[in-house]
Amino acid sequence: MRMSGVGLAVLVVGVTAVSYGAVVSNLVADAGFETSTVWSYPNADTAPWFSTGEGNQAGWVSRELVIVKSGAQGLKFSTWAGNAAALQNLGVTLDSNTVYEISFAMRLDNLSTNPSQTNATIIGVALGSSPVLGGAYSWTGKSFYELAPSTTGVWETITLTVDGSDAALVDNHGEYLQLTLKKFNNAKNSEYEVFVDDVVFGEYTTGPPPADLLLGFYGSRLANPDFHAPGIGGSLYTSTADGIGVDTTAGSSDGTYGTFSGATILPTGYKVHMGTTNKNQRVDVQILNNTGSPLRLDSVSFDYGRWLAAGPQDVALAYAYGDLSGIANEDVLFTATNLAVTGSSGDYHDFDISLSNLTDRVLADGEKATFRLSIDNAVGPWDKGAFDNIAIFGEVINASYETWVTDYPSMSGSPDADPDHDFDGDGWDNLMEYALGGNPVNGFINGHIPVYANIGSVLEYVYAMRTDDAALTYRIEVSDDLVSSTWTNSGTMVMTTNVTGGSFDFVTNSIPIDEIRKFARLVVEQ
Known part of the structure; x- marks a missing residue:
């Protein structure tokens, strides 16, 4: 504890009397293709992965022992494979209220030397369903085509999302799901072999938001944020000229605000x-x-x-308008140019922009600030891009002496910024200035000066008390002389507290006048 010193005693008056998102669990069995002991796995007689009814030829799909992502084995599709697949009955029924995530590691390798094998090396993912587990499965209408990593010779994770409420799945709700990894016939005689490992299918949940996330939008708009911290309001506005707005078929699939967790992988872009x-x-x-x-x-x-390629390739972040001081409206804070093509759905470019260089970045209670994201440098007026997963991070500043003193940069370091130092020489040390709402660099601004009055046989002493710093303690002490320095709060009593709902409440104390002379002082500690 630190006690405010000399300045406190001079508040004495009188001689006669004184006055602070991820998959829950993987539903895929043998996700890494580790259980097989035969080279032709999967085939019509194997489980949990099999290939019956898919027209597979021997060797088109097989286990892999050399090019693997993890463990000792993986899966390989040969260059000449077409309409070849690996399937698994998942044992889970389709829920219209659930979002599912499918992911797997994929690699293209072993370039063919056969001049007839020049087709694109791609695979697809399809969902089938059946009213009965292990029964006759049929295609649900939900598939993903032309999947491939961005380059050859390295492993990349392909991540897909299936919304159980998708219109394509309306006739399949409640049916058992079947997952298919398939090299379709248009990829027959491909340039490379395809390697697959670490397959995941499971219920997707949004990851926990960071502790400093204040506001997040990943699909909602107007005054309906997808996330807001207690006491935080927010709105998102899209420019509606020329039909611009929310697109529920496009968006970022990484589930992050920039690089931070808490957003969704569902497709919705601005x-x-x-x-x-x-x-x-x-x-x-x-x-x-x-x-x-x-x-x-x-x-x-x-x-x-x-x-x-024709879409907007430059983006900017600006402070549009609001209550922050020292910042011009439309002041550009960040730009990025010549951004690569991502497609309408997929892993968008991530941006985390610090606001630490702003002259003012603190909003008082009731204040607001608006930030603007904009695009430029497109080939034509209708060539599109999209923003997604927009968030503002920060922190509620709980009042403290240490925070307050930073508002007065002329009081830098010790002893100027010490609580027991009287920087402006007005008789109140810095802690007392803070506790009573004074100005430590201007001796003519004292904040809430205590008031007192004789009421019969008692002295009523009223002082202000900060409502936003619970670390502060206030008390009245009395003494019968100023020489012995013997002070006590014996006999003093808090009568009432006027709760204002603002930054300061006002506390009325009763001090008995039972001696010829008595001195009183206000003591504040932290």
């Missing part, structure tokens, strides 16, 4: 294009502080996808 009436089409995100305390804004995160 579509943007240059348009014909407004250049630099934009998405505005506004944050409102209703916490009752100051709110520090630390960073803005977002994802951006350039859908096609």
